[in-house]
Amino acid sequence: MLDTADFVLHGLTLRQLATVDQLAEILDLDAETTSARLEQAVADGRAIAGRGAFMITPAGRAHLDSRYPADFAEYRSNDELVSVLADFEQGINKQMLALMTSWQTIAIDGNDQPNDHSDAGYDGKVIDKLARLHDRAGALLAPFADADPLAKRFISRLDAALERVDRGEHDYVSSVRIDSYHTVWYQMHEHLLRTMGEARDE
Structure with a gap:
């Protein structure tokens, strides 16, 4: 199974532009956890943020693609x-x-x-x-x-x-x-x- 950080990143593949609240709703996570993981994804270059919304980057997609086979x-x-x-x-x-x-x-x-x-x-x-x-x-x-x-x-x-x-x-x-x-x-x-x-x- 995906860890929480990758789970939140995975959520950005399902709704490609999402606010913290929108992503938390999709994933059934609390907003605080979702926000923290998104900010870390931005710091890691796996997501970008702008105007209160987040989007996965190519590096983020590549990371998930490397994780999916084992985690699923x-x-x-x-x-x-x-x-x-x-x-x-x-x-x-x-x-x-x-x-x-x-x-x-x-x-x-x-x-x-x-x-x-x-x-x-x-x-x-x-x-x-x-x-x-x-x-x-x-x-x-x-x-x-x-x-x-x-x-x-x-x-x-x-x-x-x-x-x-x-x-x-x-x-x-x-x-x-x-x-x-x-x-x-x-x-x-x-x-x-x-x-x-x-x-x-x-």
Whole structure:
């Protein structure tokens, strides 16, 4: 497993520009610990800071790449996790990408147009599909949630985003400005890939 310093640095690969509070939320760490590790990463040349936010440097990425094989060896040698990630990549993740396209666009006279979200019936059907896909994703990723506290954290954050969607806060489907369902899904996907030593294929 990654030590705390590398764990915080790893967080910067999941949200590439993050404040202390944003990163602490992702990683389920206290702000004081997160801040201290980020400041040390800056001192070590593994991160840069500006205007209250932090970003990983190429040196930071190289450092993590050198640590991942040993620190995630237990996960990478777990045949069940390898199989689950393969199923996730080929099935549910592709379906999620298609669903987000459906949320962001709508067919008008046979042509895809930006969805202005004026058709509540259309949006409702997409949200229903999102809920069903969410249930399937939770079941599929249960072995990761059992093995990896951060994977479990991501699933909880997806639960929270979907709850807000269900309450009518539809920005929580895909807005990049908040911890929307799509934003958290992207971060989770990146974490799973880095954990298992796989490359993003889309």
